[in-house]
Amino acid sequence: MTATDRIYQKIKRSRRYVFERKDFDNYASYDQIGRVLKKLVDKGVLMKIGYGLYTKSTINSLTNKPMPMNPGGTDAIMREILKLRGVDFEMDAMSLKSINGQSTQIPASIRYKWDSKYFNRSLKVGNRVLNNRQ
Known part of the structure; x- marks a missing residue:
């Protein structure tokens, strides 16, 4: 299982809505985690809300832009x-x-x-x- 899959599964299974970059430290290197999180932000699975802070998101059907899932x-x-x-x-x-x-x-x-x-x-x-x- 790749680092992308492991991080994606952790996000989907978690009851939390807000994640820090350090939550994924045991899955891959710092740089690789950054690339995976950027890829998930581009897909609309996550939204970046601050330095090192992300929240679960979904694509809004009207605007076709990501919105918080909470x-x-x-x-x-x-x-x-x-x-x-x-x-x-x-x-x-x-x-x-x-x-x-x-x-x-x-x-x-x-x-x-x-x-x-x-x-x-x-x-x-x-x-x-x-x-x-x-």
Whole structure:
């Protein structure tokens, strides 16, 4: 089985939606992993969302472009990235009320706050950008 097949199988079988490049270190060399991930991004199996970060994707039937596969949308992907990196974060009050079922109003987008000493990157999932300067 080739490195491409092994990495593809790991992605398909995983319950996670966000992957780091280092998740595949035991399958091949650094350069080969990079080539395989680029090939999977070109096929539409993965989307690159930041340096060394990828998410599962599928091809949108209307636009014929890749879109995130997570059923929770881009906000769920953002939370998964912050948890994966071990960053303590807070959401705004309106979003917390909506998620906990205390309000029927749904915010247009969730705002996150965290200490920039621990995570100081800008990530892009579709049209949504996550950074600490929101």
